[in-house]
Amino acid sequence: MEQEKLKDLLKQMTLEEKIGQMTQLTPTFFSESGEITGPMLELGLSLEQLNTIGTVLGTHTKEEVINIQKNYLEQSRLKIPLIFMADVIHGYETIFPIPLALASSFNPKLVKRMAHLSAKEAAAAGIHVTFSPMADLVRDARWGRVLESNGEDPHLNTIMTKAYVEGYQGDGLTNKQNIAACVKHFVGYGESQGGKDYNTVDMSDVVLFQDHLPSFKAAIDAGAKLVMSSFNLFRGVPVTASHYLLTEVLRDHLAFDGVVISDWAAVSELVQHRVADSKASASKKAFEAGVEIDMMTDFYLNSLPDLVKSGEVSEQMIDETVMRILELKNELGLFEDPYRGLNDNFTIEEDLRLESRKIATESMVLLKNNDQVLPLKPTEKIGLAGSKATSRDTLGAWSWIGEIDASIAIAEAFAETEMIVDLAEQIVDFDRFQLVDKVVIAVGETGTEAGEAASKTNIKLTPQDIETVKQIYQWNKNIVLVVYSGRPLDLTDIEPYVKAILYAWFPGSEA
Numbered sequence: 001m002e003q004e005k006l007k008d009l010l011k012q013m014t015l016e017e018k019i020g021q022m023t024q025l026t027p028t029f030f031s032e033s034g035e036i037t038g039p040m041l042e043l044g045l046s047l048e049q050l051n052t053i054g055t056v057l058g059t060h061t062k063e064e065v066i067n068i069q070k071n072y073l074e075q076s077r078l079k080i081p082l083i084f085m086a087d088v089i090h091g092y093e094t095i096f097p098i099p100l101a102l103a104s105s106f107n108p109k110l111v112k113r114m115a116h117l118s119a120k121e122a123a124a125a126g127i128h129v130t131f132s133p134m135a136d137l138v139r140d141a142r143w144g145r146v147l148e149s150n151g152e153d154p155h156l157n158t159i160m161t162k163a164y165v166e167g168y169q170g171d172g173l174t175n176k177q178n179i180a181a182c183v184k185h186f187v188g189y190g191e192s193q194g195g196k197d198y199n200t201v202d203m204s205d206v207v208l209f210q211d212h213l214p215s216f217k218a219a220i221d222a223g224a225k226l227v228m229s230s231f232n233l234f235r236g237v238p239v240t241a242s243h244y245l246l247t248e249v250l251r252d253h254l255a256f257d258g259v260v261i262s263d264w265a266a267v268s269e270l271v272q273h274r275v276a277d278s279k280a281s282a283s284k285k286a287f288e289a290g291v292e293i294d295m296m297t298d299f300y301l302n303s304l305p306d307l308v309k310s311g312e313v314s315e316q317m318i319d320e321t322v323m324r325i326l327e328l329k330n331e332l333g334l335f336e337d338p339y340r341g342l343n344d345n346f347t348i349e350e351d352l353r354l355e356s357r358k359i360a361t362e363s364m365v366l367l368k369n370n371d372q373v374l375p376l377k378p379t380e381k382i383g384l385a386g387s388k389a390t391s392r393d394t395l396g397a398w399s400w401i402g403e404i405d406a407s408i409a410i411a412e413a414f415a416e417t418e419m420i421v422d423l424a425e426q427i428v429d430f431d432r433f434q435l436v437d438k439v440v441i442a443v444g445e446t447g448t449e450a451g452e453a454a455s456k457t458n459i460k461l462t463p464q465d466i467e468t469v470k471q472i473y474q475w476n477k478n479i480v481l482v483v484y485s486g487r488p489l490d491l492t493d494i495e496p497y498v499k500a501i502l503y504a505w506f507p508g509s510e511a
Helices: 003-012 015-021 038-043 062-075 099-104 108-123 144-148 154-169 205-221 243-253 266-272 279-289 299-309 315-331 352-363 410-415 427-435 463-473
Strands: 023-025 055-057 083-086 180-186 226-229 259-261 365-369 381-385 420-423 438-444 479-484 500-503
Touching: 003 315, 015 023, 015 299, 015 315, 062 083, 083 315, 099 108, 099 144, 099 154, 099 352, 108 154, 108 352, 154 180, 154 205, 180 205, 180 243, 205 243, 226 243, 243 279, 259 315, 266 279, 266 299, 279 299, 279 315, 299 315, 381 410, 381 427, 381 463, 410 420, 410 438, 420 427, 427 463, 438 463, 463 479
Parallel strands: 023 055, 055 083, 180 226, 226 259, 381 420, 381 438, 438 479, 479 500
Antiparallel strands: 365 500
């Protein structure tokens, strides 16, 4: 659609329709029956308001996308198509290694490849935007979201962040197998005090500009279409309400001209944390700070119209915001094809499981290999033990579409080889390991121990894992430790007892 037509479309929109474009809801709000469902009742939304919504978060299948889009367009007055967004962090249905593992490869081409393949699979399911990459610099392993990061080095974080954007967006959004990147969380979230999620952040401008902004600048320079504001406080002010960060730094200094979206319900949290005393106050603070899309609250929908009519909020600012949203929809080609190729039956030429395996191989880190105990030899008899030996829980957080039952446990992988493997799951059976050449012990975290709202005070292995290593050491000194994890763990309790340590992270579907 030509720019003049977009301007004409904006002129036709009522104030309520404009603000609807600035609201994002989940699929649960969109009932095929057209009835007011539970979530709509909770937020106090009408069907008329629902038919103005601009974006949807978290669909699961292309059929769901097609049904929601079709029903919405039939009810919407101006037929402005919805954008569908999702957290495609390290794969969609096929899960690749977590971002921290990918960063450990020090290979931006690998990251770009993973993002490119993830975009293809997500686009085939109707996703237009991914809430990735996470450009937060992280220096406290206790923080749960270290899993999504590129680690603690500003330079590595910068080049990897750029690679994600280039992989997702490829040769442009006119290619229907590419998706738009929303870089997050702007800014400072990774410096949350004590590693506590959503906590306060206090840093100087020197640290902000030198360490934390380069990755966002790289994403913006690479063409990232959206930026997500962060949950944390910055110098006592929630970023959601920080004009300094979202306007002076992001818009003016970094020259970002795309769309800014809040994190989940962050606008409403301004009231919960006593920064604002009402929906109207929170909406005014967030919008004037620079938040353009309100994710999963009714605050903008039910407050901004009255604020504009009373003259407290500028309708010109509303128009500028909505134009950016319409331009994104236009760049995605949604006005010409609201289903963005879903009726064309996408073809993905690559073997995504094979690609996942290749990328996982490059992402693992060999921390120790005394006496060249690795690689294992086909002629050796191997013992196998540990809490993760038979576990398929190797996908990590943000693998919500991936199927854990389709992943591969290390014991299953050994069974596919010609090696003689003795699996012992109880301490009383560990004496058998005096008869094998080497013992592989698989230990680590569960998938729910790392990720959002999964901070830890103790980053050691479990007492069970530590005891397993020490017990087996009494019977066999040739121990290979394989660690599955979403963060760096403290291995000092058991490092002296093992000859090799392979840090596998959460490696994905082909673990």
